[in-house]
Amino acid sequence: MAALSRAASCLTRRPQMQPSRLQAARAMASSLFGHVEPAPKDPILGVTEAYLADPSPDKVNVGVGAYRDDNGKPLVLDCVREAERRIAGNLNMEYLPMGGSVKMIEESLKLAYGEDSELIKDKRIAAVQALSGTGACRLFADFQKRFLPDSQIYIPTPTWSNHHNIWRDAQVPQKAYTYYHPESRGLDFAGLMNDIKNAPDGSFFMLHACAHNPTGVDPTEEQWREISHQFKVKKHFPFFDMAYQGFASGDPERDAKAIRIFLEDGHQIGCAQSYAKNMGLYGQRVGCLSILCEDEMQAVAVKSQLQQIARPMYSNPPVHGALVVSIILNDPELKSLWLKEVKGMADRIIGMRTALKENLEKLGSSLSWEHITNQIGMFCYSGMTPEQVDRLTNEFHIYMTRNGRISMAGVTTRNVGYLANAIHEVTK
Ligand code: PGU
Numbered sequence: 001m002a003a004l005s006r007a008a009s010c011l012t013r014r015p016q017m018q019p020s021r022l023q024a025a026r027a028m029a030s031s032l033f034g035h036v037e038p039a040p041k042d043p044i045l046g047v048t049e050a051y052l053a054d055p056s057p058d059k060v061n062v063g064v065g066a067y068r069d070d071n072g073k074p075l076v077l078d079c080v081r082e083a084e085r086r087i088a089g090n091l092n093m094e095y096l097p098m099g100g101s102v103k104m105i106e107e108s109l110k111l112a113y114g115e116d117s118e119l120i121k122d123k124r125i126a127a128v129q130a131l132s133g134t135g136a137c138r139l140f141a142d143f144q145k146r147f148l149p150d151s152q153i154y155i156p157t158p159t160w161s162n163h164h165n166i167w168r169d170a171q172v173p174q175k176a177y178t179y180y181h182p183e184s185r186g187l188d189f190a191g192l193m194n195d196i197k198n199a200p201d202g203s204f205f206m207l208h209a210c211a212h213n214p215t216g217v218d219p220t221e222e223q224w225r226e227i228s229h230q231f232k233v234k235k236h237f238p239f240f241d242m243a244y245q246g247f248a249s250g251d252p253e254r255d256a257k258a259i260r261i262f263l264e265d266g267h268q269i270g271c272a273q274s275y276a277k278n279m280g281l282y283g284q285r286v287g288c289l290s291i292l293c294e295d296e297m298q299a300v301a302v303k304s305q306l307q308q309i310a311r312p313m314y315s316n317p318p319v320h321g322a323l324v325v326s327i328i329l330n331d332p333e334l335k336s337l338w339l340k341e342v343k344g345m346a347d348r349i350i351g352m353r354t355a356l357k358e359n360l361e362k363l364g365s366s367l368s369w370e371h372i373t374n375q376i377g378m379f380c381y382s383g384m385t386p387e388q389v390d391r392l393t394n395e396f397h398i399y400m401t402r403n404g405r406i407s408m409a410g411v412t413t414r415n416v417g418y419l420a421n422a423i424h425e426v427t428k
Contacts, residue, residue, distance in 0.1 A: 043161045043401055051399040059397040060419060062410040065378045066282060067345050072412050077280050079338040083327040093319055098307040100129020101322035107329035108288035111252055112259060112271050119292060126302035127290035129317045133243040133274030134162060136289035140239060140270050141170030142309050154205040160213045163206060180215050185371040185383060187217050193230060202235045209242035210255040211377025214405040218376060224258045228265045238262055239270040246278040248376045250346035268292045275325050278342050284321030352411040359420030367427060380406040388426040396422035
């Protein structure tokens with residue numbers, strides 16, 4: 001006992017330092033990092049932090065775009081559980097190649113470019129596994145900076161807040177293009193077309209492939225055709241961020257329509273894919289970056305450069321999520337289970353849109369809430385002001401981003417009445 005406590009006091013005893021040396025050490029530390037200010041809270045992930053810190057039993061998190069089941073719990077898909085059973089104990093955890101899992105990439109390209117795409121057969125697509133959608137966008141931004149150092153990126157107003165950080169850190173200058181029309185709560189198509197026409201020829205545009213975040217407003221098929229035509233005239237390069245394939249319509253094939261229209265028109269495109277939402281693999285960080293090239297030789301060169309960018313950052317991407325994705329998409333039975341489960345998630349969200357709107361109407365709200373059911377995907381861009389959102393948080397413990405975006409994926413049968421009542425209180 002005595003020996004133990006002696007040993008413990010040895011461990012906790014501080015080494016004696018001369019006061020002058022201590023002061024000098026502190027001064028040096030403060031001169032090294034003394035200028036480092038705390039970073040501002042992230043507008044989306046900061047909301048989750050605040051939610052977690054709130055002890056209220058009534059609290060509701062409709063901030064982050066992460067799917068919850070009708071009990072408000074995170075969902076692991078059955079197809080994912082089955083894939084994990086097949087992985088466990090059967091597969092090794094060796095490094096993947098720098099460009100990631102070849103199988104996962106093959107399956108991802110089929111999802112984005114079409115099962116029988118000639119472009120895949122002709123090996124015209126340079127593609128690498130990426131650290132989910134964020135990593136795919138960032139790899140592309142770094143590639144853009146390295147090989148087209150004078151180019152800029154056009155980003156819609158509004159957009160997912162992290163797009164600005166991604167291209168900022170890659171040191172690619174950003175330009176805004178018109179997207180949303182606040183009065184009609186719909187697409188500002190005329191404004192969008194004008195900005196496309198007025199951008200210098202050969203500009204880079206970042207487009208949300210489907211289920212635009214945060215507005216939930218997508219162009220119609222006809223409008224996509226016009227956009228694609230105008231891109232052709234102007235020789236612009238479309239970069240599609242496809243973080244919600246399957247979440248717009250419930251069908252991943254239908255949600256790839258915008259991309260397919262551009263492909264039919266013969267564009268070269270870039271595409272960021274994520275399995276965070278549509279396979280519920282959020283924290284596994286699995287996605288794919290692809291760049292359609294002129295021919296196979298160019299694709300080989302581009303892929304080798306993408307790998308070169310990845311190598312000093314993280315060397316090679318994580319293996320587990322890539323195994324899950326490739327097992328599911330490679331097996332017809334598991335794939336059809338996945339498609340059923342994606343549709344299930346999308347349908348539950350659509351149901352919650354109707355429920356939220358009906359609850360607001362029942363409470364006698366004189367405002368129009370049509371947009372809740374008109375918008376698609378994970379989010380409702382409610383039109384609430386930052387001050388109204390602050391009241392929701394402070395008075396009702398409802399957590400959401402200050403731009404008025406409600407993650408419909410966090411709305412459940414149990415909390416929809418409470419949410420509607422609170423929204424009515426702060427908007428009446
Ligand atoms: N692109 C868009 C348009 C997104 O909305 C998101 C995620 C991503 C890419 C990146 O997703 P990965 O997880 O990297 O695949 N947006 C969510 C999730 C939280 C966040 O901000 O990362 C959101 O709530 O907007």
